[in-house]
Amino acid sequence: MSAPLVIRAGAATDRGLRRESNEDALVVTAAMCAVADGMGGHEAGEIASALCVRTLGASPLFGLEDFYEFPVEEPDPPLDVARFRATVERELRLDPEIPNEAIEAVRRVRSVLWQADRHIQEACEGRAGTTVTGVWLLQIDGRMLWIVFNTGDSRTYRLHPDRPGDVDGTPELEQLTVDHSEVQYLVSIGQITSAQALVHPRRNVITRALGTGQVWEPDVWVLPARHGDRLLLCSDGLTNELSAAHMARVLAAVAHPKEAADVLLQAALRTGGRDNVTVIVADAVVPGEFAPGA
Secondary structure (H helix, E strand, O other), X not given: OOOOOEEEEEEEEEOOOOOOOOOEEEEEXXXXXXXXXXXXXXXXXXHHHHHHHHHHHHOHHHHOOXXXXXXXXXXXXXXXXXXXXXXXXXXXXXXXXXXXXXXXXXXXXXXXXHHHHHHHHHHHOXXXXXXXXXXXXXXXXXXXXXXXXXXXXXXXXXXXXXXXXXXXXXXXXXXXXXXXXXXXXXXXXOOOOHXXXXXXXXXXXXXXXXXXXXXXXXXXXEEEOOOOOEEEEEOHHHHOOOOHHHHHHHHHHOOOHHHHHHHHHHHHHHOOOOOOEEEEEXXXXXXXXXXOOO
16 A cells, blocks of 8 residues: 655745736645646736635635535536547556546536636636646545646656656656647647747637637646655746756755745746746655655
């Protein structure tokens, strides 16, 4: 049986050097953290992202010892269990089948995000929306798992200390989420390259968001969680300024999660700071243990 783990995180956010306000928002608890990037004029984006993280942070789901106690509201469309089983992360494909408990946990995450979608629509009347990416750390049948969720183009990454990803031995930084954007679709069908996507004129057009009244459906992944795991959650204000290799070097070199988040944010500002920037560095630790250097 795996020892129980909790999240020890550090976060940083800034409006950047060219924006008048910060439409990003974040939330961190012992079991869940998330980043939201709002969109919409006249402060509506700020309202959308704030409502998103407030809904997540206020939900009792992420504090329950038994998540079955959380009553699930089945969103429309309902969870496609067959599709979820087919696309679950490769480590869990080694199991004979995905445990039903994990599927029930995913149902509840989707239910909370659906609530956030409705809250934003009611408050903003379709004038604003927000991306969201987040992680929930929980134990199922004695096994610690990450449930990673994403709508839009904010991202979640995982650092692999045992996988060199660069010529200098820097660990690999694996992008766990897939952007819901026009350029990502063009990359996926081979029409443009990843390098071309970085400068494409429609690189900021996203295809899914909460609160817009359009497609809100999140992608969800289930991953094994291990002591010492380090995850990075961020808005596109970070990834549009820094390469994955640069982010990996910082995450590998700076032990304290808050200091790592601060270093990444300052690097994004130095390289342009053209958008709001929000960063969460989340480490999996045992309860009562502080991340190195804390």
